[in-house]
Amino acid sequence: MRSERSLAPYLLFMPTLIYLAVFLVYPLLKALFMVITPEEGTGYTLANIYAVLSDSTFWEALKNTILLAAVIIPLQVFLALMLALFVNTKFRGYMTIVYLITIPLALSDVSAALMSYNIFSPSGYINKILLNLNLIKHPIYFFGFNATTSEFWVIVITEVWRATPLVFIILLAGLQMIGREYFEAADVFGFTKFQKFIYITLPLLKPSLQSALLLRTLFAFQIFGVVWLLAGRDIPILAGETFYQQTELQQYHIAAVYGFVIALISILISWVYLTFLKSAKEV
Amino acid sequence: MDKEKIKSLLTFLIAGMISLWFLTPIIFITLSAFATSKDYYNPNYIIPRHYTFSHFYKLFFTLSAGHATLISLSVAALTILLSFLLGVPAGYALSRYKFKGKNTLKLTVLSTRMFPLMILAIPLLIIFMQIGISDTLWGIVLAHTTMVLPFVILITSSIFAGVDIAFEEAALIFGLSRSKAFFKITLPLALPGLAASAIFAFIMSWNEVFVASILTLQNRTLPAQILSTAMDSPDYYKFTAGFIMAVPALVFIFFARRYLVSLWGISLK
Numbered sequence: 001m002r003s004e005r006s007l008a009p010y011l012l013f014m015p016t017l018i019y020l021a022v023f024l025v026y027p028l029l030k031a032l033f034m035v036i037t038p039e040e041g042t043g044y045t046l047a048n049i050y051a052v053l054s055d056s057t058f059w060e061a062l063k064n065t066i067l068l069a070a071v072i073i074p075l076q077v078f079l080a081l082m083l084a085l086f087v088n089t090k091f092r093g094y095m096t097i098v099y100l101i102t103i104p105l106a107l108s109d110v111s112a113a114l115m116s117y118n119i120f121s122p123s124g125y126i127n128k129i130l131l132n133l134n135l136i137k138h139p140i141y142f143f144g145f146n147a148t149t150s151e152f153w154v155i156v157i158t159e160v161w162r163a164t165p166l167v168f169i170i171l172l173a174g175l176q177m178i179g180r181e182y183f184e185a186a187d188v189f190g191f192t193k194f195q196k197f198i199y200i201t202l203p204l205l206k207p208s209l210q211s212a213l214l215l216r217t218l219f220a221f222q223i224f225g226v227v228w229l230l231a232g233r234d235i236p237i238l239a240g241e242t243f244y245q246q247t248e249l250q251q252y253h254i255a256a257v258y259g260f261v262i263a264l265i266s267i268l269i270s271w272v273y274l275t276f277l278k279s280a281k282e283v
Numbered sequence: 284m285d286k287e288k289i290k291s292l293l294t295f296l297i298a299g300m301i302s303l304w305f306l307t308p309i310i311f312i313t314l315s316a317f318a319t320s321k322d323y324y325n326p327n328y329i330i331p332r333h334y335t336f337s338h339f340y341k342l343f344f345t346l347s348a349g350h351a352t353l354i355s356l357s358v359a360a361l362t363i364l365l366s367f368l369l370g371v372p373a374g375y376a377l378s379r380y381k382f383k384g385k386n387t388l389k390l391t392v393l394s395t396r397m398f399p400l401m402i403l404a405i406p407l408l409i410i411f412m413q414i415g416i417s418d419t420l421w422g423i424v425l426a427h428t429t430m431v432l433p434f435v436i437l438i439t440s441s442i443f444a445g446v447d448i449a450f451e452e453a454a455l456i457f458g459l460s461r462s463k464a465f466f467k468i469t470l471p472l473a474l475p476g477l478a479a480s481a482i483f484a485f486i487m488s489w490n491e492v493f494v495a496s497i498l499t500l501q502n503r504t505l506p507a508q509i510l511s512t513a514m515d516s517p518d519y520y521k522f523t524a525g526f527i528m529a530v531p532a533l534v535f536i537f538f539a540r541r542y543l544v545s546l547w548g549i550s551l552k
Binding site: 010023026031103117119222262263 | 291302304306309315368369370376380401404405407432497506510513
């Protein structure tokens with residue numbers, strides 16, 4: 001590590017800082033400006049914010065986004081923990097399973113949504129299988145504006161399939177960092193497997209669990225592609241409404257308010273998480 | 284002995300179920316992407332019996348998927364180029380120098396990830412309209428670079444940290460200049476890791492759909508094109524498109540599998 005007083009590191013960092021100032025900070029400020037100025041005309045106004053807050057679709061979108069997150073995240077964390085614990089027993093050929101589990105990591109939400117549609121659509125695999133087993137006479141319609149409940153659960157399944165691997169890989173990395181000596185000591189004291197899990201694995205896995213939770217929560221509030229493709233606006237969500245206001249209605253300033261709500265929620269989540277983590281470290 | 288056997292049989296069964304859960308959707312979409320439409324819509328065939336390339340052919344040459352794929356590939360390539368030009372020096376500075384404000388800079392880079400792309404896309408569209416690059420691939424490249432840059436900096440800094448500084452110092456002793464030492468010694472040693480992070484950046488850009496959809500109308504990337512047209516197209520086009528989107532991901536996992544855990548480990552910190 002070089003520590004001589006030189007300008008080199010600053011010069012090396014300069015292009016990045018300039019770029020982020022132009023393409024991150026400036027657009028953010030512009031978005032803030034859009035929130036507090038009218039679509040047409042001059043001056044400052046709270047009308048955009050008022051328009052969004054008094055729109056029942058906004059509250060529905062907020063509710064759906066939170067509801068999806070509340071169902072999806074616990075499922076993902078639970079399943080990922082089970083998968084990581086299973087893989088971490090390091091049976092023969094476990095790396096193959098790790099590769100298989102991580103395949104969806106690199107898949108886009110668009111791809112995953114279409115894979116899901118392929119399974120649940122009227123001429124999809126589930127319907128074909130059930131028809132061939134004579135369990136149903138007519139295909140089940142999982143999609144459509146009068147099937148929002150089944151749409152909701154198809155979205156949950158798709159997101160669990162697609163994003164559990166992300167949690168899995170964080171937890172697996174966390175598990176692999178736990179030293180064997182803890183378990184050897186536990187053996188000396190005659191701990192059962194369950195006791196080892198509760199008193200050793202879980203506490204030592206806490207940092208990984210926390211960062212997995214933070215990431216998943218941040219991403220969950222930005223959920224877009226899967227919902228947009230599978231349910232459209234049958235199930236309004238925050239990012240979907242941002243998109244709708246921007247591209248269909250071309251209400252750029254209203255869209256900016258929606259975008260800001262997502263950003264504020266993200267900052268709030270990060271802040272809660274960081275203070276939570278900090279206090280946990282001090283203990 | 285028997286207990287051992289039962290245990291390994293159980294492990295085998297669970298591993299099999301996990302594989303099925305993760306592979307089935309991919310196998311199914313592959314079958315549907317190549318199935319003839321007659322077989323796909325025939326409720327009596329669960330597994331299609333006749334396969335064809337015609338959906339691919341039509342998507343690519345008659346419909347706009349060819350153009351969109353080309354744009355997606357160009358956007359991803361240019362995003363990698365730009366984000367590496369900007370990010371590799373910054374990552375190198377983080378790994379090799381001690382300097383005042385280093386932690387602040389690192390935190391700044393990290394904190395940019397708190398801002399969702401949704402909030403960036405809207406003002407960027409207006410800015411790009413003002414400077415005349417709306418609906419061009421350059422607009423998407425600039426936005427994607429903002430998204431990818433923090434990852435590139437963090438990943439490359441940890442890759443450079445993994446290259447022993449002693450090699451570089453030895454080169455300096457033998458009279459190479461600092462920049463020559465970097466290009467002749469450190470860079471070649473860091474190359475495999477950098478290649479893996481380039482693929483990572485490629486996937487991020489290739490998959491990104493929200494910003495790309497907002498910034499373009501005519502010159503859409505593949506996911507943006509799929510988002511706006513797929514649900515009004517016949518089913519078999521949906522699955523062919525979904526399959527085309529998935530192929531780079533599958534290739535990526537295959538080639539970057541050795542780096543998988545560490546890459547995501549770094550990017551998720």
